[in-house]
Amino acid sequence: MRDWLPRIAIGLLSLGYPLAVYFMLQYGGAASVAWLLLPIALLHGVRALRGQRSGWWWLLACVVLTGWSWVQQSAIGVKFYPVVISAGLLLVFGWSLWFPPTVVERLARLKEPDLPPSGVAYTRNVTRIWCGYFIVNGVIATATVFAEDWVWTLYNGFISYLLMGLLFAGEWLFRQYYRSQRND
Incomplete structure (x- = not known):
């Protein structure tokens, strides 16, 4: 996988992220919305494993925000x-x-x-x-x-x-x- 491929995927997922959160809140509830950051987190993990230090920080941020929303059963973390x-x-x-x-x-x-x-x-x-x-x-x-x-x-x-x-x-x-x- 090329270095730019995860970045493009992260960008595309991030562009659609607000709409995905909105629809999950309308139809899936606050508990299901916590998982929306996981694909982005996984892509940051790929970047981190490929030697891009910033990938670790973004991965950590995504995991913390996902965990916050999951534990609180609220969309605040992912928002x-x-x-x-x-x-x-x-x-x-x-x-x-x-x-x-x-x-x-x-x-x-x-x-x-x-x-x-x-x-x-x-x-x-x-x-x-x-x-x-x-x-x-x-x-x-x-x-x-x-x-x-x-x-x-x-x-x-x-x-x-x-x-x-x-x-x-x-x-x-x-x-x-x-x-x-x-x-x-």
């Missing part, structure tokens, strides 16, 4: 998964601000290996913006954990993705303008 994702991404992006190159700079260098200093500064600012997004998203996702199931599903299964897409698109448009003005 915290989007919060944990935002916190984890905030840590990764924030860590890269303290220990460069930033995540966004690394991605930019895939396309442009000789990134000029102005590009490095720009990617650092974009990384800060993403950190802000992950903070705001995490706070809202936390608030929705305690809201009605449809509110949690709407935000974590649609609105947060929409906001993320708008941020991607807005940054791309701004970058085109920025580059045209600077001629970098």
Whole structure:
């Protein structure tokens, strides 16, 4: 199995996760929803066994959240998964601000290996913006954990993705303008 295959599977499962939780709560009850994180946990376990250290942390988070929901016979634990994702991404992006190159700079260098200093500064600012997004998203996702199931599903299964897409698109448009003005 290739290294990217578990990541793609985790991403696809995570995209559908809010809807799966919602339908399980409607038709299976709180006790059955606890098991929804197990496929994601197993894929993180595969990543961990293949030498990716972050896989162990994600595996542990999934197991803790699943256990919390199972022991409490409540959906609260599994509803915290989007919060944990935002916190984890905030840590990764924030860590890269303290220990460069930033995540966004690394991605930019895939396309442009000789990134000029102005590009490095720009990617650092974009990384800060993403950190802000992950903070705001995490706070809202936390608030929705305690809201009605449809509110949690709407935000974590649609609105947060929409906001993320708008941020991607807005940054791309701004970058085109920025580059045209600077001629970098």
